[in-house]
Amino acid sequence: MKNFRIVAKDGKARVGLLTTSHGVIETPNFNPVGTQATVKALSPKDLNEIGVQMVLANTYHLMLRPGADLIEKFGGLHKFMNWDKPIMTDSGGFQVFSLGAALEHGGSKVLRKNTTPGVELKLHPRGVNSKPRLNKIIEEGVTFQSHIDGSKHILTPEKSIKIQQQLGADLIVAFDDHESAKHNYGEMQKSLELTERWGLRSLKEHKRTGVKLIHPPGGKLEQLMYGVVHGGTHKDLRVRSAKFTDEHFDAVAIGGIYGDKQTLCSIVEWVTSAVSEEKPRHLLGIGEVEDLFNGIERGVDFFDCVAPTRRARNGSLYICPKSGGKKSNSYTLNIRQSKFFSDKKPIDPRCNCYTCTNFSRSYLRHLYMADEILYHELSTYHNIFFIIDLVKRIRETIKDGEFKKFKRGYIDR
Numbered sequence: 001m002k003n004f005r006i007v008a009k010d011g012k013a014r015v016g017l018l019t020t021s022h023g024v025i026e027t028p029n030f031n032p033v034g035t036q037a038t039v040k041a042l043s044p045k046d047l048n049e050i051g052v053q054m055v056l057a058n059t060y061h062l063m064l065r066p067g068a069d070l071i072e073k074f075g076g077l078h079k080f081m082n083w084d085k086p087i088m089t090d091s092g093g094f095q096v097f098s099l100g101a102a103l104e105h106g107g108s109k110v111l112r113k114n115t116t117p118g119v120e121l122k123l124h125p126r127g128v129n130s131k132p133r134l135n136k137i138i139e140e141g142v143t144f145q146s147h148i149d150g151s152k153h154i155l156t157p158e159k160s161i162k163i164q165q166q167l168g169a170d171l172i173v174a175f176d177d178h179e180s181a182k183h184n185y186g187e188m189q190k191s192l193e194l195t196e197r198w199g200l201r202s203l204k205e206h207k208r209t210g211v212k213l214i215h216p217p218g219g220k221l222e223q224l225m226y227g228v229v230h231g232g233t234h235k236d237l238r239v240r241s242a243k244f245t246d247e248h249f250d251a252v253a254i255g256g257i258y259g260d261k262q263t264l265c266s267i268v269e270w271v272t273s274a275v276s277e278e279k280p281r282h283l284l285g286i287g288e289v290e291d292l293f294n295g296i297e298r299g300v301d302f303f304d305c306v307a308p309t310r311r312a313r314n315g316s317l318y319i320c321p322k323s324g325g326k327k328s329n330s331y332t333l334n335i336r337q338s339k340f341f342s343d344k345k346p347i348d349p350r351c352n353c354y355t356c357t358n359f360s361r362s363y364l365r366h367l368y369m370a371d372e373i374l375y376h377e378l379s380t381y382h383n384i385f386f387i388i389d390l391v392k393r394i395r396e397t398i399k400d401g402e403f404k405k406f407k408r409g410y411i412d413r
């Protein structure tokens, strides 16, 4: 792939450089999620200070509010949200399917067996009332009702690509069907075949409409499109889907992940072993500390996840193992606990972020209990910084051939 170059390897873990119209991204890379064209509680100034290389915005939310036409009038998302580094958009499918249908049928993403007690890990922060209602999946696409005003919409591969072009993201995703964990093998296969047909239609539409011109610094926006690998927990379906995606697309995204940590590792391994070495790989919607290590170890380059921002809002703040973080609580402390009432230490004494160099656990806990806006800014800043910094350190260890040792010391201790 001409825009992606692998510069170092340690086992299957790799460091790469992806060139986009808005700059070069060093991988492995973690994308914070900016659902509504904002990473909740952080400004672009904060994101730059932290060293965020790219954000992910949600097509589903932005197409409903404020609408892709409006954002296009501003020259795309970069101008609208004043973020001049790379942006990725998803296809919109995940919100429509997973938040609508899959949740109703009890589907879920990676099951977190060992989460901090009391920490919400719902797929949608605002609960059942803010879920889109999925009406029908047909060959053409999927019809649904908006969670905002109940209005009826259809999302098709062509429409998803058009919206992602209007938004002007550097990395976009082909429209895909979403299996449910309750699907049997036959249903899973049918869903996969629909994803293949929709993938080809997404590609065709992207080629037909060509490169969209919307004012990046260099003048011309080149959009790299991911195809999405599905197939649930079936190895043969995952391998088939991986090969199909590799054959047709310049970049490979792995979607529809659910099950325990071991299942996640197996799925990633099946997929990364079946696709070309030189294409970027993105693990969609995954990005907890343990997942990052496990994914990178198996050759994943990109991650996105709402965990750091959502955890921060719920009082769940990352700490490294040397500061007391444990695998059993996903390397977090719960700032709501009374033991932090008068604790003068920063959240993580080993963290160099603005929050940790200036504020105590006691103050953070006070802000949380008083429901102050500043709590959200400081806590989110720390959580995003923590993950960005961890991934940066992982890149360094890959370059030094020390990744396995670092991983052992961090998550296998």
Ligand SMILES: [Zn+2]
Residues within 6 Å of the ligand: 347, 348, 351, 352, 353, 354, 355, 356, 357, 382, 383, 385, 386
């Ligand atoms: Zn910090």
